[in-house]
Amino acid sequence: MALAENELSFQEKVDQDIRIEPKDWMPDAYRKTLIRQISQHAHSEIVGMLPEANWITRAPSLKRKATLIAKVQDEAGHGLYLYSAAETMGISREEMVDQLLSGKAKYSSIFNYPTITWADMGAIGWLVDGAAIMNQVPLCRASYGPYARAMVRICKEESFHQRQGFEILLVLSKGSEAQRRMCQDAIDRWWWPSVMMFGPNDEASPHTAQSMRWKIKRFTNDELRQRFIDVCAEQVKLLGMRLPDDLLKWNEERQHYDFGPIDWEELRQVISGNGPCNKERLAARVQAHADGAWVREAAMAHAGKRAQRAAPDQYKVA
Amino acid sequence: MTEQQWPLWEVFIRSKQGLDHKHAGSIHAADAAMAIENARDVYTRRMEGVSIWVVESKYIHASNPDEASSLYDPANDKIYRHPTFYDLPDELKHM
Ligand SMILES: [Fe+2]
Ligand SMILES: [Fe+2]
Numbered sequence: 001m002a003l004a005e006n007e008l009s010f011q012e013k014v015d016q017d018i019r020i021e022p023k024d025w026m027p028d029a030y031r032k033t034l035i036r037q038i039s040q041h042a043h044s045e046i047v048g049m050l051p052e053a054n055w056i057t058r059a060p061s062l063k064r065k066a067t068l069i070a071k072v073q074d075e076a077g078h079g080l081y082l083y084s085a086a087e088t089m090g091i092s093r094e095e096m097v098d099q100l101l102s103g104k105a106k107y108s109s110i111f112n113y114p115t116i117t118w119a120d121m122g123a124i125g126w127l128v129d130g131a132a133i134m135n136q137v138p139l140c141r142a143s144y145g146p147y148a149r150a151m152v153r154i155c156k157e158e159s160f161h162q163r164q165g166f167e168i169l170l171v172l173s174k175g176s177e178a179q180r181r182m183c184q185d186a187i188d189r190w191w192w193p194s195v196m197m198f199g200p201n202d203e204a205s206p207h208t209a210q211s212m213r214w215k216i217k218r219f220t221n222d223e224l225r226q227r228f229i230d231v232c233a234e235q236v237k238l239l240g241m242r243l244p245d246d247l248l249k250w251n252e253e254r255q256h257y258d259f260g261p262i263d264w265e266e267l268r269q270v271i272s273g274n275g276p277c278n279k280e281r282l283a284a285r286v287q288a289h290a291d292g293a294w295v296r297e298a299a300m301a302h303a304g305k306r307a308q309r310a311a312p313d314q315y316k317v318a
Numbered sequence: 319m320t321e322q323q324w325p326l327w328e329v330f331i332r333s334k335q336g337l338d339h340k341h342a343g344s345i346h347a348a349d350a351a352m353a354i355e356n357a358r359d360v361y362t363r364r365m366e367g368v369s370i371w372v373v374e375s376k377y378i379h380a381s382n383p384d385e386a387s388s389l390y391d392p393a394n395d396k397i398y399r400h401p402t403f404y405d406l407p408d409e410l411k412h413m
Contacts, residue, residue: 021383023380023382023383024383025383025384070363073359073363074363077359077360077361077363080343080345080360081343081360084343084344084345085343087326087344088344092323093323093326093346094323146343149343150343157363157364293321296321296324296348297321297322299324299348299349299352300322300324300348302348302349303348303349303352306349307349
């Protein structure tokens with residue numbers, strides 16, 4: 001009885017766009033789903049640093065290098081905002097890190113693709129951050145307060161990511177024949193994986209309806225995907241490049257671009273661990289965590305020693 | 319041996335001189351000095367702050383939202399605390 005009442009008043013709040021805060025009552029399933037959603041998003045930000053970090057030492061100029069470092073540092077920040085939001089729901093940081101490192105948790109499949117040329121830095125900024133922005137802007141109005149506030153911070157920072165990426169491609173598109181080829185090649189490789197970032201078709205996402213009722217998802221996968229394709233199909237013209245889809249065509253009646261079939265088998269393969277870089281990405285995170293262990297321990301020991309030295313004698317523990 | 323975890327700290331930031339510190343999020347750090355440095359790197363990469371407070375999360379005590387109605391009850395029926403409660407003529411100026 002009490003549970004049903006609680007559920008009812010919870011949903012009423014959500015319906016009226018009253019934010020849910022950490023100590024408020026919430027259904028178990030809402031908490032569980034959100035912990036999974038927020039931590040997966042956090043993991044994606046963290047793993048997402050790897051493909052771009054790959055080019056920091058080889059950026060073509062000091063300006064590009066400084067920009068790339070700043071962007072990668074932002075992604076680390078995004079991961080931390082989100083871990084911090086998830087922790088308000090009662091999961092510890094340690095548990096989330098364990099889930100990532102043990103391979104139990106998922107992260108966005110896009111980061112399992114390799115970054116093989118400098119143009120990939122441009123394509124990632126334009127398409128991958130672009131798709132992320134499309135997904136994230138509506139989440140600034142998510143029903144869970146700490147999550148929504150983290151998304152506001154993130155969205156403020158993402159705009160620079162996308163713009164610097166497009167600028168990289170724009171410069172290449174005006175460069176030599178080889179640079180133009182490199183630009184088109186990066187777009188060719190990143191386009192479909194970016195389109196897949198929005199997840200399976202609506203018919204194949206059974207949890208969408210519940211998530212939309214809870215307002216932890218505000219548009220369906222296909223709605224966001226269509227929006228992304230419509231925007232990119234126009235933007236690519238400014239680069240004088242093409243998106244690798246022969247069926248991409250403006251549909252006057254729908255007022256949207258039609259597009260070709262998506263290779264869902266590829267997405268399934270990458271999600272289930274068989275993408276080109278899944279093993280490498282996870283191994284890099286595991287290694288980083290292991291390499292940092294002595295630093296974490298030393299910092300704790302140092303803090304303990306300092307606290308003891310500062311404490312008055314009678315509180316000192318032998 | 320299981321690793322000892324860095325404690326959690328709540329971060330409060332004054333965005334500019336003259337404004338209150340506002341809760342920004344949380345951070346893990348071994349001690350207060352590190353918490354302030356980490357908070358700087360995580361929450362003020364674009365000059366979002368001129369001052370940072372950190373408080374170890376375990377020291378924050380919060381009111382219980384389930385008791386909100388009784389907790390705020392004493393203020394609930396005292397509308398005479400608001401200026402609009404008083405019926406005064408329109409001709410009255412500067413008040
Ligand atoms: Fe990000
Ligand atoms: Fe980004």
